Amino acid sequence: MPVSDAWHHRLADARSSRQQANRWRSRRVMATGALDFAGNDYLGLAQDPRVCEAQAEGARRYGAGAGASHLVSGHVQVHDALEDALARWTGRERALLFSTGYMANLGVLQALAEADTAIFQDRLNHASLLDGATLSGARSRRFHHRDANDLNRLLARSECSHKLVVSDGVFSMDGDVADIAALTRVSQQHRAWLMIDDAHGVGVLGHSGSGCVGTLWGSAEVPVLVGTLGKALGTAGAFVAGDTALIEHITQFARSYVYTTAQPPSIAAATLKALEIVQGEPEHRDHLNTNIAYFRREALQLGLPLSASTTPIQPLLLDSEARTLGWSATLAQHGLQVGAIRPPTVANGAARLRITLSARHTRSDIDRLLDSLKVCQREEARCHAHLHNA
Numbered sequence: 001m002p003v004s005d006a007w008h009h010r011l012a013d014a015r016s017s018r019q020q021a022n023r024w025r026s027r028r029v030m031a032t033g034a035l036d037f038a039g040n041d042y043l044g045l046a047q048d049p050r051v052c053e054a055q056a057e058g059a060r061r062y063g064a065g066a067g068a069s070h071l072v073s074g075h076v077q078v079h080d081a082l083e084d085a086l087a088r089w090t091g092r093e094r095a096l097l098f099s100t101g102y103m104a105n106l107g108v109l110q111a112l113a114e115a116d117t118a119i120f121q122d123r124l125n126h127a128s129l130l131d132g133a134t135l136s137g138a139r140s141r142r143f144h145h146r147d148a149n150d151l152n153r154l155l156a157r158s159e160c161s162h163k164l165v166v167s168d169g170v171f172s173m174d175g176d177v178a179d180i181a182a183l184t185r186v187s188q189q190h191r192a193w194l195m196i197d198d199a200h201g202v203g204v205l206g207h208s209g210s211g212c213v214g215t216l217w218g219s220a221e222v223p224v225l226v227g228t229l230g231k232a233l234g235t236a237g238a239f240v241a242g243d244t245a246l247i248e249h250i251t252q253f254a255r256s257y258v259y260t261t262a263q264p265p266s267i268a269a270a271t272l273k274a275l276e277i278v279q280g281e282p283e284h285r286d287h288l289n290t291n292i293a294y295f296r297r298e299a300l301q302l303g304l305p306l307s308a309s310t311t312p313i314q315p316l317l318l319d320s321e322a323r324t325l326g327w328s329a330t331l332a333q334h335g336l337q338v339g340a341i342r343p344p345t346v347a348n349g350a351a352r353l354r355i356t357l358s359a360r361h362t363r364s365d366i367d368r369l370l371d372s373l374k375v376c377q378r379e380e381a382r383c384h385a386h387l388h389n390a
């Protein structure tokens with residue numbers, strides 16, 4: 001590559017420092033037949049023939065795309081029906097669809113937060129929440145992970161008239177769940193609003209899969225609820241749910257809602273079908289939970305570095321980038337796809353394999369994963385013995 005000007009120098013510098021740190025990310029076309037332990041299709045709905053058929057039928061009925069934004073002429077009946085169903089499911093007055101979770105978080109934070117606002121975020125919140133806070137121009141603070149005392153301390157020091165506490169519901173790289181009771185208590189003490197991004201909780205946790213907030217906590221405790229549709233629901237998009245005043249405000253002021261083409265109606269039709277399955281067929285969640293319990297029991301016996309997560313996100317904390325890449329390469333050779341998560345997605349020294357489980361997996365799929373993890377352990381032990389003897 002000719003490195004001929006200032007721009008190419010910049011690109012080459014960024015590449016080489018990332019590569020030297022073992023942090024360069026490579027995109028692979030998913031091998032056909034590979035077993036997926038990396039994705040977020042926790043209930044297997046992305047492959048469900050009924051969901052696929054609903055999408056095909058939606059395209060025949062409404063066309064391939066929406067053709068305009070929601071506020072112009074892109075909002076059709078199936079979008080409306082999906083918003084109503086999402087609101088009922090999560091026990092909220094209203095819900096509003098976004099094209100992605102990333103855009104929902106940018107839009108909500110930008111629409112709510114102004115110069116007189118202080119935003120308080122859990123250290124391990126998703127990148128889209130951090131980016132949304134930056135975009136809003138509000139003051140932003142981060143509290144220690146799941147630490148309500150630290151949050152309380154920061155809130156007490158703030159003199160802003162409007163305070164917004166923001167947390168992932170299920171933490172995307174750790175799989176642990178926010179302490180919603182503690183967050184609501186501390187937020188209410190300081191008259192702060194609480195926003196929970198339950199991207200990995202909806203479909204999986206709670207009553208009828210409505211998430212770690214859903215029907216458990218109302219708009220009085222959690223005024224702003226975000227969920228995504230590309231994970232357990234198996235399709236794409238996201239929603240914000242809350243009371244009418246909140247949803248009307250976001251509809252008016254969220255720029256990532258107003259200035260973008262509406263989600264293709266066929267996707268909304270597929271999501272409506274997926275939601276019907278999530279609510280009507282609890283057996284997928286039961287099977288998923290059986291898989292989680294089985295994997296954890298066996299992995300503990302092998303002495304694998306499991307974390308405390310009880311959700312489908314089961315990270316193995318390997319600490320270094322090199323070790324994480326080594327293990328994921330071995331797993332790939334065995335036909336298993338697992339996420340190799342490295343900084344800056346996680347903190348320095350916190351690299352990990354991010355294993356995700358799904359209702360799609362059979363007992364023998366999980367046994368294959370465990371057998372390959374045993375191989376990773378053995379290879380590492382051999383390597384250590386070799387170093388000692390040398």
Ligand SMILES: *Cc1c(COP(=O)(O)O)cnc(C)c1O
Pocket residue numbers: 099100101102103105126128168172197199200228229230237238
């Ligand atoms: C995946 C994720 C998002 C982004 O959702 P997309 O629909 O994929 O853009 C937002 N928040 C959290 C916590 C996530 O894990």
